[in-house]
Amino acid sequence: MTNKQKKILPQIFTLLLIILIFGFFTINAQMNMSNRGIDFGYGFLSQESSFDVQFSLIEYDGSHSYARAYLVGLLNTILVSVLGIIFCTILGVVVGIARLSPNYLIRTTASWYVEFFRNVPLLLQIFFWYYAALRALPLPENTEPLFGVTYLTVKGYYMPGFIWENFNILMYSILAAIISIVVIRSHAKKIQEERGKQLPVFFISIGLLIVLPALTIITGIVQVEVELPILKQLSKTSFIYEGGVSVPPELIALVLALSLYTATFVAECVRAGIQGISKGQKEAAASVGLTPNQILKLVIMPQALRIIIPPTTNQYLNLTKNSSLAAAIAYPDLVLVFAGTALMQTGRAIEIVSITMLTYLTLSLSISVLMNWYNKKIAIKEK
Amino acid sequence: MLKIIRNFVLFLSAVLLLAACQQQGGSGKKSKTLDNTKKAGFVKCGVSQGLPGFSNADASGNWTGIDVDVCRAVAAAVLGDSEKVKYFPLSAKERFTALTSGEIDVLSRNTTWTLSRDADIGLTFVGVNFYDGQGFMVRKNSGINSVKDFRDGISACTNIGTTTELNMRDFFNSRNIKYEPVAFEKADEVVAAYDAGRCDTYTTDKSGLAAQRTKLSAPNDHIVLPETISKEPLGPVVRQGDSVWEDIVRWSLNTMIEAEEYGINSSNADSMTSSDNPQIKRLVGAEGELGAAFGLDNEWSLRIIKQVGNYGESYKKHIADTGILPKRGPNELWTKGGILYVPPAR
Numbered sequence: 126m127t128n129k130q131k132k133i134l135p136q137i138f139t140l141l142l143i144i145l146i147f148g149f150f151t152i153n154a155q156m157n158m159s160n161r162g163i164d165f166g167y168g169f170l171s172q173e174s175s176f177d178v179q180f181s182l183i184e185y186d187g188s189h190s191y192a193r194a195y196l197v198g199l200l201n202t203i204l205v206s207v208l209g210i211i212f213c214t215i216l217g218v219v220v221g222i223a224r225l226s227p228n229y230l231i232r233t234t235a236s237w238y239v240e241f242f243r244n245v246p247l248l249l250q251i252f253f254w255y256y257a258a259l260r261a262l263p264l265p266e267n268t269e270p271l272f273g274v275t276y277l278t279v280k281g282y283y284m285p286g287f288i289w290e291n292f293n294i295l296m297y298s299i300l301a302a303i304i305s306i307v308v309i310r311s312h313a314k315k316i317q318e319e320r321g322k323q324l325p326v327f328f329i330s331i332g333l334l335i336v337l338p339a340l341t342i343i344t345g346i347v348q349v350e351v352e353l354p355i356l357k358q359l360s361k362t363s364f365i366y367e368g369g370v371s372v373p374p375e376l377i378a379l380v381l382a383l384s385l386y387t388a389t390f391v392a393e394c395v396r397a398g399i400q401g402i403s404k405g406q407k408e409a410a411a412s413v414g415l416t417p418n419q420i421l422k423l424v425i426m427p428q429a430l431r432i433i434i435p436p437t438t439n440q441y442l443n444l445t446k447n448s449s450l451a452a453a454i455a456y457p458d459l460v461l462v463f464a465g466t467a468l469m470q471t472g473r474a475i476e477i478v479s480i481t482m483l484t485y486l487t488l489s490l491s492i493s494v495l496m497n498w499y500n501k502k503i504a505i506k507e508k
Numbered sequence: 509m510l511k512i513i514r515n516f517v518l519f520l521s522a523v524l525l526l527a528a529c530q531q532q533g534g535s536g537k538k539s540k541t542l543d544n545t546k547k548a549g550f551v552k553c554g555v556s557q558g559l560p561g562f563s564n565a566d567a568s569g570n571w572t573g574i575d576v577d578v579c580r581a582v583a584a585a586v587l588g589d590s591e592k593v594k595y596f597p598l599s600a601k602e603r604f605t606a607l608t609s610g611e612i613d614v615l616s617r618n619t620t621w622t623l624s625r626d627a628d629i630g631l632t633f634v635g636v637n638f639y640d641g642q643g644f645m646v647r648k649n650s651g652i653n654s655v656k657d658f659r660d661g662i663s664a665c666t667n668i669g670t671t672t673e674l675n676m677r678d679f680f681n682s683r684n685i686k687y688e689p690v691a692f693e694k695a696d697e698v699v700a701a702y703d704a705g706r707c708d709t710y711t712t713d714k715s716g717l718a719a720q721r722t723k724l725s726a727p728n729d730h731i732v733l734p735e736t737i738s739k740e741p742l743g744p745v746v747r748q749g750d751s752v753w754e755d756i757v758r759w760s761l762n763t764m765i766e767a768e769e770y771g772i773n774s775s776n777a778d779s780m781t782s783s784d785n786p787q788i789k790r791l792v793g794a795e796g797e798l799g800a801a802f803g804l805d806n807e808w809s810l811r812i813i814k815q816v817g818n819y820g821e822s823y824k825k826h827i828a829d830t831g832i833l834p835k836r837g838p839n840e841l842w843t844k845g846g847i848l849y850v851p852p853a854r
Contacts, residue, residue, distance in 0.1 A: 453694075468601065
């Protein structure tokens with residue numbers, strides 16, 4: 126036996142063993158299910174679901190199929206994950222930097238925040254935000270407007286809705302703004318390299334993003350109508366707001382809890398990343414006359430990101446998976462809608478749980494792939 | 509994440525237990541479930557996570573309720589002692605998987621008998637121990653006195669994984685009312701959310717409404733509307749494929765109902781063995797060999813009546829005297845104007 130064979134043989138055995146174990150479970154499950162008169166199959170996905178869902182990003186009601194209900198749940202899970210990831214990143218970076226602040230008050234507040242929120246179980250925090258914090262909100266009829274036209278009530282957050290005309294032209298104008306920003310940025314870089322002169326790129330970018338879309342509205346090509354939420358009486362004591370956009374309190378509570386919890390871990394990753402950069406870098410940058418902000422932006426962060434990204438990816442994955450706790454507070458995510466109601470109505474436990482598991486696996490792997498790509502992009506390119 | 513782990517465990521246990529119980533469901537008088545129950549020394553009974561009157565645990569962990577009494581009756585018949593029951597509190601979502609996978613042998617958890625559940629997912633309903641119907645609870649001061657007062661935009665709190673969700677849709681759709689369903693996993697969470705004003709109405713089986721109302725902060729500020737929007741025959745369920753076990757559970761329940769019909773209760777059961785009525789004598793095991801049909805001794809039914817009582821006693825103790833539903837309504841014997849009617853034990 127050659128050395129190569131010696132190396133490969135155990136691997137082949139392991140592979141065979143895994144196939145055997147899975148095969149055994151599959152055949153066993155099939156046999157026993159047929160013994161008990163349970164048929165296995167995914168045909169139910171095209172049947173009418175006949176249950177409604179509270180909150181959906183796509184058009185859905187009980188006359189649609191179970192497959193559509195699955196999609197509703199999946200989109201709701203993605204929505205809460207994306208919102209959570211955005212907020213926890215912003216908050217995490219701010220708190221992470223704040224923890225290293227020379228200011229005693231900022232530094233201490235940040236570390237108190239981290240220690241408190243990461244050491245209380247997430248489910249408890251979700252219950253807290255849903256039952257304690259949101260429930261303290263007033264009923265719709267007693268609500269004082271927030272920012273003039275929005276209403277935060279126990280039944281949800283009501284905002285004005287926008288009804289657009291020629292919405293695609295607005296989209297094009299935003300696209301045009303983005304393209305011109307990219308062009309200006311590369312131009313500004315060139316100018317800086319050639320003449321050492323810095324253009325206020327940031328303010329130009331913001332300006333472009335606002336002015337171009339605003340122009341389309343001012344000239345009347347794109348028209349927008351604002352629909353305000355209006356108080357409506359349901360019964361003698363019960364009111365709701367109608368019209369506009371409403372965000373259910375379940376979503377607010379879940380996003381709040383998930384991002385506040387995960388931000389503590391992100392903050393620690395950011396702090397570790399920044400502290401992982403040797404002091405000499407900062408001192409060298411200071412000695413060539415960069416301001417503290419420039420040091421952070423141009424010298425520390427680009428290097429720190431390489432340390433920050435991999436552990437932060439884990440936190441994003443955790444947040445996505447933790448979003449399945451939504452079922453506890455009636456937010457209709459994948460687990461509540463599909464692995465909950467749909468499973469119960471069809472009784473197809475093995476099919477539905479396997480689909481749900483595969484879905485979470487796919488979601489997590491997609492996030493991993495994205496973050497790995499980003500990590501590679503910012504990694505040190507050795508020449 | 510907890511949810512995923514739990515689902516995964518459920519999934520795995522489903523697969524593993526299906527494998528373990530492979531040879532189940534024999535021929536003739538052989539019953540694997542019966543043998544296993546005798547060997548284990550207790551009946552594995554799936555109950556709710558706490559519904560007063562049906563299945564509810566007190567502070568020291570003792571389970572009571574009319575659903576619990578069905579399991580106690582089975583234990584009395586099979587093992588000779590109504591206390592030899594192990595209770596498994598299950599959510600609406602977990603219950604059928606727990607039964608089909610063999611984690612429990614009887615599911616007595618206010619479960620509605622429907623065609624799709626009976627025919628489709630490997631379950632068999634053995635009877636009805638409570639005739640119920642879905643209703644609505646609202647705040648008294650809302651001025652809503654009937655479902656006719658419901659308006660577009662009403663929000664309704666309920667549990668997931670129940671027929672309630674489906675009935676609710678049928679109801680609101682047929683009346684063209686736009687509604688917001690808010691579905692929670694556990695009953696306690698529904699109560700808390702409704703209590704806090706998240707929803708305008710709470711909908712579930714009327715018996716459930718009556719029971720859950722006691723958990724609200726001010727029970728008297730709420731009323732159950734008179735309308736019933738669905739039929740909800742609740743009863744015990746067993747796995748498909750073990751007809752002997754199925755018969756034992758069915759006739760344990762029937763015995764309780766028939767005992768009431770013939771006026772046999774826990775205190776007079778012993779003296780009834782010398783009754784002149786052959787029907788009564790059969791029911792207490794003094795005549796005939798009824799137990800042999802499922803491989804039990806002849807005292808099985810006497811033990812049920814003595815240790816658990818008849819249906820009327822059970823109802824009075826758990827549902828009427830606790831103030832949940834003082835009137836028996838449809839759950840009265842057929843001889844007294846109700847619809848409780850069971851085949852004769854002979």
